[in-house]
Amino acid sequence: MGMHVIRYLLLVSFTLALAFPRIAYSDDAAQSPEPVRIGTTQSLTGHYKEFGIEQLRGLQMWAADVNARGALLGRPVEIVYYDDGSRDAGAVSGFTDLIGKDEVDVLVGPYSSSLTLEASLVAEKYDVPMVTTAASDDTIWSRGLKNVFGADTPASDYLNGLHVAADAGVKTVAFIYARTDFGEDLAANVQKTFGDRGLQMLLVEGYAPEQRDFAALARKLGQVNADLVFGVSYLEDSVEIVRALTREGVKPRMLGFTIGPGLREFADQLGADAEGILGVVQWLRSSRQPGAQDFAYRFAQRYGYHPGVYAVIGYSAGEILEAAIRLAGTTDHDAVREQLRTMYFQALIGSYNVDDTGRQIGRRNLVLQWQNNERRLVAPEQLANSALIYPRP
Numbered sequence: 422m423g424m425h426v427i428r429y430l431l432l433v434s435f436t437l438a439l440a441f442p443r444i445a446y447s448d449d450a451a452q453s454p455e456p457v458r459i460g461t462t463q464s465l466t467g468h469y470k471e472f473g474i475e476q477l478r479g480l481q482m483w484a485a486d487v488n489a490r491g492a493l494l495g496r497p498v499e500i501v502y503y504d505d506g507s508r509d510a511g512a513v514s515g516f517t518d519l520i521g522k523d524e525v526d527v528l529v530g531p532y533s534s535s536l537t538l539e540a541s542l543v544a545e546k547y548d549v550p551m552v553t554t555a556a557s558d559d560t561i562w563s564r565g566l567k568n569v570f571g572a573d574t575p576a577s578d579y580l581n582g583l584h585v586a587a588d589a590g591v592k593t594v595a596f597i598y599a600r601t602d603f604g605e606d607l608a609a610n611v612q613k614t615f616g617d618r619g620l621q622m623l624l625v626e627g628y629a630p631e632q633r634d635f636a637a638l639a640r641k642l643g644q645v646n647a648d649l650v651f652g653v654s655y656l657e658d659s660v661e662i663v664r665a666l667t668r669e670g671v672k673p674r675m676l677g678f679t680i681g682p683g684l685r686e687f688a689d690q691l692g693a694d695a696e697g698i699l700g701v702v703q704w705l706r707s708s709r710q711p712g713a714q715d716f717a718y719r720f721a722q723r724y725g726y727h728p729g730v731y732a733v734i735g736y737s738a739g740e741i742l743e744a745a746i747r748l749a750g751t752t753d754h755d756a757v758r759e760q761l762r763t764m765y766f767q768a769l770i771g772s773y774n775v776d777d778t779g780r781q782i783g784r785r786n787l788v789l790q791w792q793n794n795e796r797r798l799v800a801p802e803q804l805a806n807s808a809l810i811y812p813r814p
Contacts (some may be wrong), residue, residue: 454492454535456499457752459484459742460525462515464532467507468630471656472532472731476554477502477733478724479735480529483743485723493743494750501525512536516543525751527551529738530569532731534558534576534602541569544679550758552738556604556607570761571781572738572770574703578615581790582701583651585800587618589811591648591675595624597638597662597671598653602629606681607653623647633658635665643647643671652678660690667694674697674812677788683730688791690734695791697813700785704770705798706743712769730770737770744773763798 429490461480464473477500484498487786492498500649501523505511512531518542519525528544530537530553537556544551545566553561557576561569586594598604601775602626607614611625621643628638639662642650650673652662659681666672681687682700704710706717706727716736720728742765749756764784766773774783790809797807 452770454496456497457493457527457746458499458501458523458525459527459529459739460501460516460519460523460788462503462505462512462519462531462536464507464536465504468506469507469532469536472555473505473507475729475731476532476735476738479728479732479737481735482720482723482732483736487739487743488738491653493746494752495516505531507533507536508701509536509539510539513543516540520544520547520549522611525549527742527746527754527757529735529742530554530556534557534561534606535563538602541566544568547811548754549661550742550754550761552741552761554693554734554738558602559780560602560606562778566779568758569773570741570775570779572734572741572768572773574784574786575780575782577610578642578784579607579679579786580611580651580701580801582700583614584618585699585788585809586615586649586675589675589809591620591811593621593623593647594649594651595645595647595673596622596626596651597624597642598627598683599630599632599655599658600627601630604653619647629659630655630658633661635662636669638662639665639669639671642666642673643669647673649673649675649677652675654678654681656681656684656686663691663694663698672813676813677701682789682791683796684728685729685796688794695794697810698791699799700789700791702730702794703784704733705787705796710769710804711767716769719761733770737768737773740768741766741773744768 463477464470483669484500487498497729503515505515528551530551532555534556537553545568550568553571555573557573559575594615598608659678677699679701682698683702688695706713744762745757748760770782789796791797798805799809
């Protein structure tokens with residue numbers, strides 16, 4: 422699968438040319454300012470394509486917004502990207518070309534902890550600042566890198582919102598997970614996450630990421646009979662786990678997953694079986710967070726459907742880089758890196774505030790529940806728009 426680069430440059434529109442003549446298109450290239458080039462690889466094909474496409478569209482929408490406002494430091498923003506094919510090797514090759522061939526100014530990370538672990542080493546090798554997107558593995562920030570700054574909630578903090586389980590009366594937990602870097606990292610922290618709340622772990626079990634037959638696992642979960650079954654999963658496996666539980670007649674009092682329940686497709690595929698299922702997400706358009714409704718409306722106008730959280734993460738990565746570049750007054754790597762390390766910023770996804778390693782410490786995830794075929798926010802309390810239903814119907 423060959424990779425291609427697509428350069429995304431606004432300012433060729435006649436309307437924008439009239440509105441912003443100082444950065445309008447000119448036949449004389451010497452009169453046009455050099456763009457600020459933002460480089461990224463995203464998974465446009467392969468296992469992660471649904472998430473990679475969303476992140477890229479969010480990033481592209483941010484670039485369009487910046488250019489419509491009048492550019493960045495007087496320069497148009499250009500998104501330069503490769504398809505990494507959902508492969509580590511694709512990310513490494515793509516980021517190497519972005520830096521060496523395309524000479525981008527700064528970087529936005531790919532989808533997933535796995536790809537980011539490799540891509541971040543390229544950023545460090547060439548000393549180019551990178552803002553990561555949906556990547557939570559704490560290992561990314563435990564290696565002494567100085568160029569990698571997280572926008573996502575770290576794995577060790579990822580499930581903190583599930584205190585709602587203990588508050589509702591859950592006593593026992595069965596924890597299942599896809600054996601990805603993300604899943605392994607959450608599994609390593611699961612005893613602290615739930616044990617600190619006084620909950621008893623009855624089962625911790627991983628499965629192959631490509632597994633789709635969960636009959637045996639469903640029977641084991643039935644035997645364990647935990648109050649809460651929680652899975653670190655993606656869309657397809659979470660849907661198949663619910664189907665397997667239904668076929669085996671296993672109905673835990675509380676059932677939840679990462680990623681899958683945050684997507685509309687989850688309920689579209691499961692129908693009534695999605696009712697009462699929890700999801701841990703970074704963002705929800707129905708929340709009362711600043712800018713959520715406006716972004717969702719404009720994204721739907723642009724792309725024809727409502728955005729998921731990964732579009733928001735892509736947009737927010739652009740916002741974070743924009744803030745750092747504006748504060749630095751330059752795209753010089755040292756100056757931008759210092760701002761990314763020290764600044765506090767409120768992005769669409771939430772607070773940006775990193776520690777000395779670049780690890781995100783300013784954010785907490787949200788908990789939703791499918792109620793009446795809608796995603797309703799049930800935690801944290803100050804943002805919730807519905808009460809938790811427990812036990813699930």
